[in-house]
Amino acid sequence: MxxxxxxxxxxxxxxxxxxxxxxxxxxxxxxxxxxxxxxxxxxxxxxxxxxxxxxxxxxxxxxxxxxxxxxxxxxxxxxxxxxxxxxxxxxxxxxxxxxxxxxxxxxxxxxxxxxxxxxxxxxxxxxxxxxxxxxxxxxxxxxxxxxxxxxxxxxxxxxxxxxxxxxxxxxxxxxxxxxxxxxxxxxxxxxxxxxxxxxxxxxxxxxxxxxxxxxxxxxxxxxxxxxxxxxxxxxxxxxxxxxxxxxxxxxxxxxxxxxxxxxxxDLGDWNAIERLLKGDNVNVELANHVCIDTTGSVMYASNPDEVVVTIGLEDVVVVRDGDVTLIVSKHRTQEIKQIVNKIKEDRALDRLL
Known part of the structure; x- marks a missing residue:
């Protein structure tokens, strides 16, 4: 059949x-x-x-x-x-x-x-x-x-x-x-x-x-x-x-x-993680995050042994993965693709892709 x-x-x-x-x-x-x-x-x-x-x-x-x-x-x-x-x-x-x-x-x-x-x-x-x-x-x-x-x-x-x-x-x-x-x-x-x-x-x-x-x-x-x-x-x-x-x-x-x-x-960028996971929390923390006066932000670290420390930040995304740390305003996450294109132009940075 x-x-x-x-x-x-x-x-x-x-x-x-x-x-x-x-x-x-x-x-x-x-x-x-x-x-x-x-x-x-x-x-x-x-x-x-x-x-x-x-x-x-x-x-x-x-x-x-x-x-x-x-x-x-x-x-x-x-x-x-x-x-x-x-x-x-x-x-x-x-x-x-x-x-x-x-x-x-x-x-x-x-x-x-x-x-x-x-x-x-x-x-x-x-x-x-x-x-x-x-x-x-x-x-x-x-x-x-x-x-x-x-x-x-x-x-x-x-x-x-x-x-x-x-x-x-x-x-x-x-x-x-x-x-x-x-x-x-x-x-x-x-x-x-x-x-x-x-x-x-x-x-x-x-x-x-x-x-x-x-x-x-x-x-x-x-x-x-x-x-x-x-x-x-x-x-x-x-x-x-x-x-x-x-x-x-x-x-x-x-x-x-x-x-x-x-x-x-559609999980188009890092802001989607906030939509899914924030709930009543001050931040979305997918990392070992220690902070003072940090609100409305997304924290991610692929290595649970690494600690992300922030002071006085608002509405940012911080991503730590391997040999790269990304810090970007939540309002400009669509521009991450532009950074990727810029990195593509530098062959010495190809390992980051």
Whole structure:
């Protein structure tokens, strides 16, 4: 019996905004950031395994550099289900290649779901219920289904989905046509989106049949698909570098959204750790931290024997990992990626990456 649903974990990201903890061989998805004892990719896989009844039909696509690391992180993953990209070409190429390979094995009628490896989800049962609704919608209507996260604040760091007319009810969840996608709006626009009640955050999770994925990518990303189909994976380094949002989701007329509320965070930078773990505490302390008059801050040290001492600090992130110490204002954590790029320019500092 062919499976009804095949989940694919997108695990090729670099997680540079979590530097210096996230590095080339140990990117964000391999880290445990919420105190659970599971890495992010392990938690993602362990949420999906019960939905499909085992590891046999879980897939992962990652970079060649991280292939061994994924196998170490997920020892139960079948080797044949691990796709290693010769070179990262963003998510459109990853989705296209995985869809073609899965269609070869299972046929084009199988439903595929794509899931970022590095998102935090709080309610596994609500997550599974939402996935079941999305699979049903995709199978019954030929929709490209995305999950929209009910926003809790006017974030300028997330993409937004505007929901249009209602399109049905599946597994007791309302579904809607998508009117438009908006990437990372300014503060005023984000506030207007929240006030309207018509917008959700883009989770980066989407579900469709293999046939719909292949046909729509042929229509909206013909160069990408033609190269992959005619030349195979050897042509990968020459593929257009474009995200699936730009290549497909913003162009297709088939998108539907299911507003979801299962406790979600994309863990985009160190501030996400505060959102998850602060509670009523003055600081988030993932370190042996001794302080005077330090508030609203995040402290992390990978070596529990090292002590972080602070005096008179407010709203900062301090990260100590190996031979690097990072100190940054919480309001400027998005600029960590710029520092990583600057370090890349100095070959003498390559060991820090």
């Amino acid at each position: 062919q499976p009804k649903f095949v989940p694919v974990i997108l695990a090729g990201g670099k997680g540079e905004r979590f530097w210096p903890l996230s590095r080339k061989q140990r990117p964000k998805q391999f880290l445990c950031l919420d105190g659970s004892g599971e890495s992010l990719i392990q938690a993602t896989a362990n949420r999906l395994v019960p939905i499909v009844g085992g590891w046999e039909d879980i897939w992962v696509i990652t970079s060649k550099l991280l292939e061994t690391g994924v196998q170490e992180q997920l020892p139960s993953l079948p080797v044949a289900n691990l796709l290693a990209e010769p070179e990262g070409r963003d998510t459109a190429a990853a989705v296209a290649w995985a869809s073609l390979e899965i269609a070869k094995r299972y046929g084009e009628e199988v439903t595929i779901g794509f899931f970022p490896a590095d998102a935090w989800i709080g309610d596994a049962a609500a997550f599974a219920k939402t996935i079941a609704a999305a699979v049903e919608l995709a199978e019954h209507t030929g929709a490209i289904v995305t999950l929209g996260i009910t926003p809790t604040f006017p974030s300028t760091g997330y993409g937004y989905i505007q929901q249009g007319i209602a399109s049905g009810r599946y597994n007791d969840l309302e579904t809607y046509r998508v009117d438009r996608f908006t990437e990372k709006p300014d503060s005023a626009t984000a506030e207007s989106f929240i006030a309207s009640g018509d917008y959700t955050w883009n989770s980066g999770i989407f579900i469709f049949t293999a046939k719909i994925a292949i046909d729509e990518l042929k229509l909206h990303a013909p160069e990408l698909m033609q190269l992959l189909i005619e030349k195979g994976v050897d042509i990968y380094p020459t593929l257009p570098k474009i995200s699936i949002d730009y290549a497909l989701m913003e162009k297709t007329k088939l998108t539907h959204v299911i507003p979801a509320d299962f406790g979600w965070d």
